[in-house]
Amino acid sequence: MKSDTQRVKGEALLEIRGLKIEGNSDGVWHPIVKGVDLTLKRGEVLGLIGESGAGKSTIGLAAMGFARPGCRIVDGTIMFDGIDLRAASEAEKRHLWGARIAYVAQSAAAAFNPAHRLIDQTVETAVRDGIRTRDQAVADSVDLYRRLQLPNPEHIGDRFPHQVSGGQLQRAMTAMAMSCRPDLIIFDEPTTALDVTTQVEVLAAMRNIVEQFHTAAIYITHDLAVVAQMADRIMVLRHGLEVEEAPTREMLKEPKQDYTKTLWAVRSLVKEESISDDVTLSVRNVDASYSGVVKVLDNVTVCLPRGRTVAVVGESGSGKSTLARAITGLLPPSKGEIQFNGKVLPKALKDRDKDTLRRIQMIYQSADTSLNPRQTIRDIIGRPLEFYHGVKGAARDRRVAELLDAIELDESYIDRLPTELSGGQKQRISIARALAAQPDIIICDEVTSALDQIVQEEILTLLMKLQKETNVSYLFITHDIATVRAISDEIVVMHQGKVVQQGPKTQVLNPPHPPYTELLLSSVPQMDPDWLTNLLADRARAKVKA
Amino acid sequence: MHPVLKTVLQRLGLGLLTLFVVSVLIFASLEMLPGGFAEAILGQGATPETVAAFNKQIGLDRPAAVRYVEWIWNILHGDFGYSYAGMGGSIKRSVSDLIAPRLYNTFFLAIMTAIVAVPLSLFLGIMAALYRNSWYDRTVNAVTLTTIATPEFFIAYLLMFFLAIKAKWFPTLSTVSESTTLLEHLWRAGLPAITLTLVIVAHMMRMTRAALINLLASPYMEMAQLKGVPRREAIVKHALPNAWAPIATVIAFNLAYLVVGVVVVEVVFVYPGIGQLMVDAVSSRDMPVVQACALIFAATYILLNLSADVVSIITNPRLLHPK
Amino acid sequence: MNETQNKLNAALGQAVRGRITRREFTQLALASGVSLAAANSMFTKAYADEPKKGGNFKVGVGHGATTDSMDPGLYPDQFTGTALWGTLANSLTEIDADGNVVGDVAESFESSDGAKKWVFKVRNGITFHNGRTVTADDVIASLQHHLGENSKSAAKSLLKEVATMKADGPNTVVFELTGGNADFPYTVSDYHMPIMPKNPDGTVDWQSGIRTGAYKLDKFDPGVQASFSKNENYYKTGKGWFDSVQFLSIKDAAARTNALLSGEVHYMDRCDLKTLDQLKASPDITVSEITGYGHYIYVMNVTQKPFDDVNVRTAIKYSMPRDEILEKVFLGHGTVGNDNPIAPTVKFAIDPTPKHSYDPAMAKEYLKKAGLESLAFDLSVADAAFAGAVDSAILWKEKAKACGIDINVIKEPEDGYWDNVWLKKPFVASYWSGRPTVDWMMTTAYAADASWNDTFWKNPKFNELLVAARSESDEAKRAAMYAEMQQILHDDGGLVNMLFNSYVEAHAKNLGHGKVAANWQLDGMRVAERWWFTS
Amino acid sequence: MTAQAPNLRSVRARRSFLESARRTLATAPWSAWFGMIVIVIYVIAAVFAPWLAPYGESDVVGKAYQPSGPEFWLGTDQIGRDLLSRLIYGARNTIGIAFLTTMLSFAIGGTLGVLTAHRRGWLDQLVSRVVDAFLAIPVLIFALMLLAVAGKSIINLILILALLDSTRVFRLARATALNVVVMDYVEAAKLRGEGMGWIIFKEVLPNILPPLITEFGLRFCFVFLTIAALSFLGVGIQPPTADWGSMVAESKTLITFPVRTFPWIPAPFYPAIAIALLTVAINFVVDWFLHKTSGLRDEK
Numbered sequence A: 001m002k003s004d005t006q007r008v009k010g011e012a013l014l015e016i017r018g019l020k021i022e023g024n025s026d027g028v029w030h031p032i033v034k035g036v037d038l039t040l041k042r043g044e045v046l047g048l049i050g051e052s053g054a055g056k057s058t059i060g061l062a063a064m065g066f067a068r069p070g071c072r073i074v075d076g077t078i079m080f081d082g083i084d085l086r087a088a089s090e091a092e093k094r095h096l097w098g099a100r101i102a103y104v105a106q107s108a109a110a111a112f113n114p115a116h117r118l119i120d121q122t123v124e125t126a127v128r129d130g131i132r133t134r135d136q137a138v139a140d141s142v143d144l145y146r147r148l149q150l151p152n153p154e155h156i157g158d159r160f161p162h163q164v165s166g167g168q169l170q171r172a173m174t175a176m177a178m179s180c181r182p183d184l185i186i187f188d189e190p191t192t193a194l195d196v197t198t199q200v201e202v203l204a205a206m207r208n209i210v211e212q213f214h215t216a217a218i219y220i221t222h223d224l225a226v227v228a229q230m231a232d233r234i235m236v237l238r239h240g241l242e243v244e245e246a247p248t249r250e251m252l253k254e255p256k257q258d259y260t261k262t263l264w265a266v267r268s269l270v271k272e273e274s275i276s277d278d279v280t281l282s283v284r285n286v287d288a289s290y291s292g293v294v295k296v297l298d299n300v301t302v303c304l305p306r307g308r309t310v311a312v313v314g315e316s317g318s319g320k321s322t323l324a325r326a327i328t329g330l331l332p333p334s335k336g337e338i339q340f341n342g343k344v345l346p347k348a349l350k351d352r353d354k355d356t357l358r359r360i361q362m363i364y365q366s367a368d369t370s371l372n373p374r375q376t377i378r379d380i381i382g383r384p385l386e387f388y389h390g391v392k393g394a395a396r397d398r399r400v401a402e403l404l405d406a407i408e409l410d411e412s413y414i415d416r417l418p419t420e421l422s423g424g425q426k427q428r429i430s431i432a433r434a435l436a437a438q439p440d441i442i443i444c445d446e447v448t449s450a451l452d453q454i455v456q457e458e459i460l461t462l463l464m465k466l467q468k469e470t471n472v473s474y475l476f477i478t479h480d481i482a483t484v485r486a487i488s489d490e491i492v493v494m495h496q497g498k499v500v501q502q503g504p505k506t507q508v509l510n511p512p513h514p515p516y517t518e519l520l521l522s523s524v525p526q527m528d529p530d531w532l533t534n535l536l537a538d539r540a541r542a543k544v545k546a
Numbered sequence B: 001m002h003p004v005l006k007t008v009l010q011r012l013g014l015g016l017l018t019l020f021v022v023s024v025l026i027f028a029s030l031e032m033l034p035g036g037f038a039e040a041i042l043g044q045g046a047t048p049e050t051v052a053a054f055n056k057q058i059g060l061d062r063p064a065a066v067r068y069v070e071w072i073w074n075i076l077h078g079d080f081g082y083s084y085a086g087m088g089g090s091i092k093r094s095v096s097d098l099i100a101p102r103l104y105n106t107f108f109l110a111i112m113t114a115i116v117a118v119p120l121s122l123f124l125g126i127m128a129a130l131y132r133n134s135w136y137d138r139t140v141n142a143v144t145l146t147t148i149a150t151p152e153f154f155i156a157y158l159l160m161f162f163l164a165i166k167a168k169w170f171p172t173l174s175t176v177s178e179s180t181t182l183l184e185h186l187w188r189a190g191l192p193a194i195t196l197t198l199v200i201v202a203h204m205m206r207m208t209r210a211a212l213i214n215l216l217a218s219p220y221m222e223m224a225q226l227k228g229v230p231r232r233e234a235i236v237k238h239a240l241p242n243a244w245a246p247i248a249t250v251i252a253f254n255l256a257y258l259v260v261g262v263v264v265v266e267v268v269f270v271y272p273g274i275g276q277l278m279v280d281a282v283s284s285r286d287m288p289v290v291q292a293c294a295l296i297f298a299a300t301y302i303l304l305n306l307s308a309d310v311v312s313i314i315t316n317p318r319l320l321h322p323k
Numbered sequence C: 001m002n003e004t005q006n007k008l009n010a011a012l013g014q015a016v017r018g019r020i021t022r023r024e025f026t027q028l029a030l031a032s033g034v035s036l037a038a039a040n041s042m043f044t045k046a047y048a049d050e051p052k053k054g055g056n057f058k059v060g061v062g063h064g065a066t067t068d069s070m071d072p073g074l075y076p077d078q079f080t081g082t083a084l085w086g087t088l089a090n091s092l093t094e095i096d097a098d099g100n101v102v103g104d105v106a107e108s109f110e111s112s113d114g115a116k117k118w119v120f121k122v123r124n125g126i127t128f129h130n131g132r133t134v135t136a137d138d139v140i141a142s143l144q145h146h147l148g149e150n151s152k153s154a155a156k157s158l159l160k161e162v163a164t165m166k167a168d169g170p171n172t173v174v175f176e177l178t179g180g181n182a183d184f185p186y187t188v189s190d191y192h193m194p195i196m197p198k199n200p201d202g203t204v205d206w207q208s209g210i211r212t213g214a215y216k217l218d219k220f221d222p223g224v225q226a227s228f229s230k231n232e233n234y235y236k237t238g239k240g241w242f243d244s245v246q247f248l249s250i251k252d253a254a255a256r257t258n259a260l261l262s263g264e265v266h267y268m269d270r271c272d273l274k275t276l277d278q279l280k281a282s283p284d285i286t287v288s289e290i291t292g293y294g295h296y297i298y299v300m301n302v303t304q305k306p307f308d309d310v311n312v313r314t315a316i317k318y319s320m321p322r323d324e325i326l327e328k329v330f331l332g333h334g335t336v337g338n339d340n341p342i343a344p345t346v347k348f349a350i351d352p353t354p355k356h357s358y359d360p361a362m363a364k365e366y367l368k369k370a371g372l373e374s375l376a377f378d379l380s381v382a383d384a385a386f387a388g389a390v391d392s393a394i395l396w397k398e399k400a401k402a403c404g405i406d407i408n409v410i411k412e413p414e415d416g417y418w419d420n421v422w423l424k425k426p427f428v429a430s431y432w433s434g435r436p437t438v439d440w441m442m443t444t445a446y447a448a449d450a451s452w453n454d455t456f457w458k459n460p461k462f463n464e465l466l467v468a469a470r471s472e473s474d475e476a477k478r479a480a481m482y483a484e485m486q487q488i489l490h491d492d493g494g495l496v497n498m499l500f501n502s503y504v505e506a507h508a509k510n511l512g513h514g515k516v517a518a519n520w521q522l523d524g525m526r527v528a529e530r531w532w533f534t535s
Numbered sequence D: 001m002t003a004q005a006p007n008l009r010s011v012r013a014r015r016s017f018l019e020s021a022r023r024t025l026a027t028a029p030w031s032a033w034f035g036m037i038v039i040v041i042y043v044i045a046a047v048f049a050p051w052l053a054p055y056g057e058s059d060v061v062g063k064a065y066q067p068s069g070p071e072f073w074l075g076t077d078q079i080g081r082d083l084l085s086r087l088i089y090g091a092r093n094t095i096g097i098a099f100l101t102t103m104l105s106f107a108i109g110g111t112l113g114v115l116t117a118h119r120r121g122w123l124d125q126l127v128s129r130v131v132d133a134f135l136a137i138p139v140l141i142f143a144l145m146l147l148a149v150a151g152k153s154i155i156n157l158i159l160i161l162a163l164l165d166s167t168r169v170f171r172l173a174r175a176t177a178l179n180v181v182v183m184d185y186v187e188a189a190k191l192r193g194e195g196m197g198w199i200i201f202k203e204v205l206p207n208i209l210p211p212l213i214t215e216f217g218l219r220f221c222f223v224f225l226t227i228a229a230l231s232f233l234g235v236g237i238q239p240p241t242a243d244w245g246s247m248v249a250e251s252k253t254l255i256t257f258p259v260r261t262f263p264w265i266p267a268p269f270y271p272a273i274a275i276a277l278l279t280v281a282i283n284f285v286v287d288w289f290l291h292k293t294s295g296l297r298d299e300k
Helices: A056-062 A090-096 A118-128 A134-147 A166-178 A196-212 A224-230 A248-253 A258-268 A320-328 A354-359 A377-389 A393-406 A411-415 A423-436 A453-470 A481-487 A505-509 A515-522 A531-545 B003-032 B037-045 B048-058 B064-076 B095-130 B135-149 B152-166 B182-188 B190-216 B219-226 B231-260 B263-269 B274-283 B287-314 C003-016 C022-031 C036-046 C078-087 C136-144 C253-261 C273-281 C310-318 C322-328 C360-369 C389-403 C438-445 C460-471 C475-492 D017-026 D030-047 D083-119 D121-136 D139-150 D154-181 D184-192 D196-232 D244-250 D269-292
Strands: A012-025 A028-041 A045-049 A071-080 A101-104 A184-188 A216-221 A233-238 A241-247 A279-290 A294-305 A309-313 A335-340 A360-363 A441-445 A473-478 A490-495 A498-504 C056-061 C093-095 C101-103 C106-112 C117-122 C162-167 C172-177 C215-221 C225-230 C244-249 C285-300 C334-336 C375-381 C405-411 C427-432 C495-508
Touching: A012 A056, A028 A056, A028 A071, A028 A216, A028 A241, A045 A056, A045 A224, A056 A071, A056 A184, A056 A216, A101 A166, A101 B219, A118 A134, A118 A166, A134 A166, A134 A196, A166 A184, A166 A196, A196 A224, A196 A515, A196 A531, A216 A224, A224 A233, A224 A248, A224 A531, A233 A248, A233 A258, A241 A248, A241 A258, A258 A453, A279 A320, A279 A473, A294 A309, A294 A320, A294 A335, A294 A473, A294 A490, A294 A498, A309 A320, A309 A481, A320 A360, A320 A441, A320 A473, A354 A360, A354 A377, A360 A423, A360 D184, A377 A393, A377 A411, A377 A423, A377 D184, A393 A411, A393 A423, A423 A441, A423 A453, A453 A473, A453 A481, A473 A481, A481 A505, A490 A505, A490 A515, A498 A505, A498 A515, B003 B064, B003 B287, B003 D121, B003 D139, B037 B048, B064 B287, B095 B135, B095 B190, B095 B231, B095 B274, B095 B287, B135 B190, B135 D196, B135 D269, B152 B190, B152 B263, B152 C253, B152 D196, B152 D244, B182 B190, B190 B231, B190 B263, B219 B231, B231 B287, B263 B274, B263 C253, B263 D139, B263 D196, B274 B287, B274 D139, B287 D121, C056 C078, C056 C253, C078 C215, C078 C225, C078 C244, C101 C106, C117 C136, C136 C162, C136 C172, C215 C244, C253 C273, C253 C495, C273 C285, C273 C495, C285 C334, C285 C389, C310 C360, C310 C375, C310 C475, C322 C334, C322 C389, C322 C495, C360 C389, C375 C389, C389 C405, C389 C427, C427 C438, C438 C460, C438 C475, C460 C475, D030 D083, D030 D269, D083 D121, D083 D154, D083 D196, D083 D244, D083 D269, D121 D154, D139 D154, D139 D196, D154 D196, D184 D196, D196 D244, D196 D269, D244 D269
Parallel strands: A045 A216, A045 A233, A101 A184, A184 A216, A309 A473, A309 A490, A360 A441, A441 A473, C056 C244, C375 C405, C375 C427
Antiparallel strands: A012 A028, A012 A071, A233 A241, A279 A294, A279 A335, A490 A498, C093 C101, C106 C117, C117 C172, C162 C172, C215 C225, C225 C244, C285 C427, C285 C495, C334 C495
């Protein structure tokens, strides 16, 4: 159905040569994109991949002749179908945008205007540019909605963005991009914010419609497995420069550059499974709800052995973060009990003594919000030392330096503010803060999901090293199966507040699976360009069977 | 119950509570004021006997708590009571009669000003957001800043000097009465309205501009741009509908100011509004009038804020059309 | 222009301001070699031609509050006084432009029994606005309104010497006083005591505004305005020229000035002295200035330390730079005081000696007599006492330093000043609008038992003289007694009379008027009755 | 062990204040520069008033309305005091009073706002209701009443204006603090078992400072405008204290009849210009500050 050469045969639609873009921070211009060439033919899909800061989104927008405020295109040419976009006036570009070049943003929830109905936003460009009358445009949108497999295509357009789920919004945005039948669509990380099971549907719908209308596309992502499903060719970017470019299959089979190879590396990190019966924390038949109405935890039972890692996996809304809140006492359970080191843990935070609090520490998903931006690293790591252990002055500083050493950061970082650190470094500081308390348990709530893959690997490796050294237990909450595979000893699968499956890693990851686990595992994109095609075929077959 | 209705009812309930607190606060302050109505009205001519006679007649010789309870009981029955000033003889001046014409004048001026000021500030604010950092934006910014930074009465006197005395376009006095025709009322209230417009347009325009500029960075504004929507249309169609909530709040605040905060302008232009009445009543310790004015002011403030809340709700589909 | 001409012009100015009479002017003119006819024509021209009827006269008054009432017992100030008394009503008697008491509603009055008994004859055929004839009963009811236990009237204390009031026939009222008072006719000229129609139940109808005056009340918005239209049946001929009159309460001086400049009003009281020169320069405006009975004083409580020592009091009196204050704060609009509350224009007034003027040496000497090297005290002031009270106090403070006196000026709230500061704090700024007779002024503020004795000064000799003078019929003896009283007050009293203020008022050039009365502002509060438009 | 304690401070000293200030200032636009220069001049005038002013604050040194000349640079006022000296002392009094008032209102309103945002519950309800009531009463009239109750001294003026102003600060502080108290680092502090004092002053307060500082600048300006209005209504600052607000109010009639003691500027314009200039200057700096700390712009 899809081959590397089949569709790539039209004339060049987009040609970028020697593109250089600069960004401004604090009044200083520094390069973001340092000379990139790119060619895209009609109907071709090019995947742009790289870590954050690689300049892939900037290039994607530059392909429209657009630079975000604080950025400027300083050199190079951008030719779109014979039009020089760098020389084009604002008015000329405005005429192209939406009509001939369309953009699909990462977060549809933010990119849709909350004040207008979907249909009005979908047809806006087509109607304003006089491509269709409003009635025609509406009818066409309904058709697009249907093609994108949106439920209730006749009426979904009457809804406001907040009334529609994330996956549906992303498809609606694709419909909006498609409404003028553009020659080129820029997809900027369109599925990054979605759950895996939703991602499958959206990817399928997007690929389908691009093929149907023979639209050229630039697909920007950090996820190789995803881009493998979508792109004809892949270009790997790093620090604003091209690392390598090749047709998808070639690229997957034999990446040439070392950097490209490291992108694969995280998948290879696997922890030896080790089972233990020495339970430090056990959650028993716990129910919890916000404001007493909706049950977010429904009869949840989870055990955490000492010195081991239990991964709690599930999609958003599955109750996995609520479980963490119940354990920490932020949300006292309405039913059931939690035992810690053989004793029943007081339900509410304020009833727990200081030593209990010290023994259960937590690391958050976003280090940006979990580290006080007004405190230096010295204060952040030093505070638990002072608070729990009464270590003060030079002794405290020495201990902070040791902890920095333990998390593989130079002690020169001690007087920096969190804003002066990278995402991975911040997450390390969070870990050091938790370690400073010398806890029995660390609850890790999606600690790697905001990080690039290579950084993720470093953090996970660090966590494993620390577990070996201190025998701390991790309750590792995540939605990412790859991470689960890498770090856990046991796995708890949660869905809609219930525990679907619990057991040692090998047992859970290998068939037979309960239906939900099956769905979850099968939805994780694989590094195989035919994975999506096969999966859809499998599911269609299964449906027919049922 | 629809969430809008629920919110409105909830706010109304809170508003009533606030009114009650206001009445207690005002009553307590008045009680603490040195001197009483009799001393105030008799001025230099007060003697202990006349003061005592006065207090007895008005009922001021009874304990404060009794008077407060009685007053609030009457208010709950819709009776604002009688001004102390008329209590001397057989004709009592009811507070409602005293306040009604002045309240009309105050609302007249407020509405007149609002009709000019609100659209003007929206227009100026939208233009400033649209052409931000242009010479237009900077000029409007500097001018409005200066009007904010200048004492109100100073602006009033300057306008009076130039527009009334030099140019003779407006009268210097804004005295109006019930027999004043609508046209003359408009003409006489012209200068106060211009003064107030200058003062409040500055605030509202700056807020409109700020609210819009805040939104310009949001992803859907970038999306609108990338859909080829022209700047002007993007601001009006995409940013403005989302900016109504903060704009409505600041408009409500300024409209409330037009009703409750214009005593200085009333004094300068001799406009018989409710602000002067309240200041007079405070200085003569005329409790029923002060209380009634305070309640009207507080109610205006509460109702306007409530309207702003309602605007925020109905312009926000999240609240108007919950999932 | 020669010297004579200058002199004459100056005299003419004096005449217009009411300082000299027509006869005096004519004599001066004749003496300067001007013919009688020419002198007359000059004079008439200055006063404008014959009064003309018509016009809508608008006055901007710097008083008025929403609490103002129709009850004359409660008239607080110039607004109610001028509008609701001077325009609308008449009292039994009135003070004419020369300061003499003449009949008004009363056609005549005479005393007997050592001024203990007074007989007033009500003018024949005088009617209220509703057409009813004024009778002796109306007069009695109107005055009775201020008496009685529950009266809140400011005139209550004025009338407390009245023992009985009786009607003797429809047109005669007989007053029996508790003691002799030769000045009783002056008392009943007061603006709190207009004659009002009697109700059938014996009370008086003060509410409706039906009075006897030159204008009828159309509408009264307290604190805003009062408007009137002409009373065609007014008993005085040659008074009340305007078709309609409107008084506007414009409390802000700047607003009042602007209203006059823009022609919104034709007359304003209480001009802002700071800008008076500029106002005078306006082509359509005339500024008039009358030194009245009113005086700006600072009063100390002589029962409190350190003011209980007469030497301290005298030192303080010598420390005040009155001339400089007059010049700087009041820009020369007034006459410096000499610690005598009786204005020079009042009958029996004297100028006591030695003159208390700024003299650091004398002040120090008296301090020494009091056994003090230096003196420090608080002075409580607010512009509510009189405009300029604060500035004057500050200037005084500056100059008193040279006398070894340290004055700590405390600016009190204007609001409630008369309740909380006056009569309460030991040394305060105060104001008396003055009284037309020595007795009245002294009885009101300096007699031992005066309810407004704001110096708490009780001098036995002074009080004896006060009572004795009331029933003394020999003018010369009475004059001597009054002179002695004024001297005692000057030497011993607790008042520092800074100056007699001028009524500085301004009006449009097209207004004509006769000699201007000095007893109150706004031509004795009767500007609407007495003035006219010349064009 | 102790002997080999690494000398941590010397490893990487915090960027010196001067250096970071210099870096920040380098990026300031002309309007911010203008504002800062004006503010610095004003502060110098305020602090060194007795040394800078040619005459005393309330010394009567000349005749009324003497024109400007070598003796009196800006001329004299209605009772012969040197206008320049009055203006300089006015800076001291006006800025001093406004500063104290604003500080106090922020101390009250800021602390209460953060406290209620953190604690919520009945305390929040109670304080919010009382604040609502205060906000519903017109500031000028309420200030007038309270001043009459408490007596008109500068101390009372400062206390009352601070009290009334603190209600507005409270609302802002509470609203911004509500955004901060839900942050993970506050939750982390709670989980650690920290007390309320630590959470309020160490975790929340430093993070709501930018909007509060911005508001501080604006409220600061409103204070002397309020004082000017109060002076106009006759309850301002005690003379002979020179204060710009009362100085404008005192010479209000001069607007109609411009008395020019200086070639082309009528006398009442000096204090008015002084107020306007400072307000504009502060606003310029605040705008720049806002721009730097990203657009948090709340109600006025």
